[in-house]
Amino acid sequence: QSALTQPPSASGSPGQSVTISCTGTSSDVGGYNYVSWYQQHPGKAPKLMIYEVSKRPSGVPDRFSGSKSGNTASLTVSGLQAEDEADYYCSSFAGSRGLIFGGGTKLTVL
């Protein structure tokens, strides 16, 4: 199963906005509205930030938003804060192939 494509790194200054992309195919990202985003701090378990493309679980700040266009999903973090510095992973349901994750993006808050 090929991983979804994410940029290895992204960065922004406090207060700025940053967008992380997640590119798949019509058999995964483009074919289903089951794209999720996870935040992972070093040595910790992943934390769900976005599910079903653009929905936020309870407790996740509204600074985090998700969207999708065609085969590419995006996570936008607005009003960057120091604690947002972490690795971010997208995932997508892929039918008979199960669930596929992206390679991850390291977000640095400058």
Place this chain on the structure above:
Amino acid sequence: EVQLVESGGGLVQPGGSLRLSCVGSGFTFSGYWMTWVRQAPGKGLEWVATIKQDGSEKYYVDSVKGRFSISGDNAKNSLYLQMNSLRADDTAVYYCARPGYYHAFDIWGQGTMVTVSS
């Protein structure tokens, strides 16, 4: 408190076997499909296997088919992963995860490390 706790990781030689366990608490375990996800050192997340609540459906990533087996015991709020014919590239932290939403995991365990090495 809703939580998942994994155990059973360790050092094993190539070709060996290991059984991971995951115990859930604070929620109705039998109400969820449950999943194992792994993360090799310094690498990204990889879905490994998923089991339906009643055990009637099981799904695996291609790289573990025929070697790993996922199972559950709802009476014990437990999920298992039997890993046979282990290879070096199975070395990873293994997480169990609960899908609070369709194909999205809102509860994760702390992970258990599996190291395959001679």
